[in-house]
Amino acid sequence: DGGITQSPKYLFRKEGQNVTLSCEQNLNHDAMYWYRQDPGQGLRLIYYSQIVNDFQKGDIAEGYSVSREKKESFPLTVTSAQKNPTAFYLCASSTPGYSNQPQHFGDGTRLSIL
Amino acid sequence: RKEVEQDPGPFNVPEGATVAFNCTYSNSASQSFFWYRQDCRKEPKLLMSVYSSGNEDGRFTAQLNRASQYISLLIRDSKLSDSATYLCVELKGSWGKLQFGAGTQVVVTP
Numbered sequence: 176d177g178g179i180t181q182s183p184k185y186l187f188r189k190e191g192q193n194v195t196l197s198c199e200q201n202l203n204h205d206a207m208y209w210y211r212q213d214p215g216q217g218l219r220l221i222y223y224s225q226i227v228n229d230f231q232k233g234d235i236a237e238g239y240s241v242s243r244e245k246k247e248s249f250p251l252t253v254t255s256a257q258k259n260p261t262a263f264y265l266c267a268s269s270t271p272g273y274s275n276q277p278q279h280f281g282d283g284t285r286l287s288i289l
Numbered sequence: 290r291k292e293v294e295q296d297p298g299p300f301n302v303p304e305g306a307t308v309a310f311n312c313t314y315s316n317s318a319s320q321s322f323f324w325y326r327q328d329c330r331k332e333p334k335l336l337m338s339v340y341s342s343g344n345e346d347g348r349f350t351a352q353l354n355r356a357s358q359y360i361s362l363l364i365r366d367s368k369l370s371d372s373a374t375y376l377c378v379e380l381k382g383s384w385g386k387l388q389f390g391a392g393t394q395v396v397v398t399p
Contacts, residue, residue, distance in 0.1 A: 206385055217389035265332055269385045277323050280332040
């Protein structure tokens with residue numbers, strides 16, 4: 176089945192540690208996105224990528240980094256510079272060339288501080 | 290002012306009743322919106338797209354009011370399984386950037 180796979184489902188980070196969240200899609204979508212969701216808040220865009228080897232900062236990119244070496248993969252690294260990393264992280268993909276296409280989401284990774 | 294604003298609710302609805310709620314947006318040039326449904330601790334799932342004046346899909350009807358800059362979602366004959374948070378989403382720009390509201394919680398009771 177086509178879809179977006181995020182791993183792990185749950186992740187714990189120690190102080191000063193970088194952690195990487197995985198996102199893989201087999202929908203042949205060009206664009207991929209990373210969002211963060213905090214309780215009672217809407218999703219906020221961290222980074223997005225419209226094409227392989229290119230990515231752009233979203234609204235809250237500080238303390239995060241990404242790479243897009245393959246069309247199918249868009250991993251997110253939460254660095255030690257991100258002082259409040261506890262949140263629900265969602266990866267999405269779409270075909271932005273058709274401007275009205277909605278985004279489809281993976282089932283998320285919950286990150287907590289140890 | 291937030292770009293997309295929603296009443297957080299909760300809207301408590303008896304099973305079988307109709308519930309409606311709105312979402313306001315600040316950009317008068319926006320033309321495309323989505324309603325997503327999000328269950329507790331799960332990912333958002335697309336419910337319907339709203340591109341022109343509105344859209345209908347079974348028991349769900351979305352309306353876009355450009356003059357007053359709001360989108361509404363109406364759920365008829367509510368089911369217990371309709372209990373969720375409904376996210377109003379604005380499509381910004383041609384590359385697909387989405388602006389999310391914080392969501393409206395709906396609780397359908399027996």
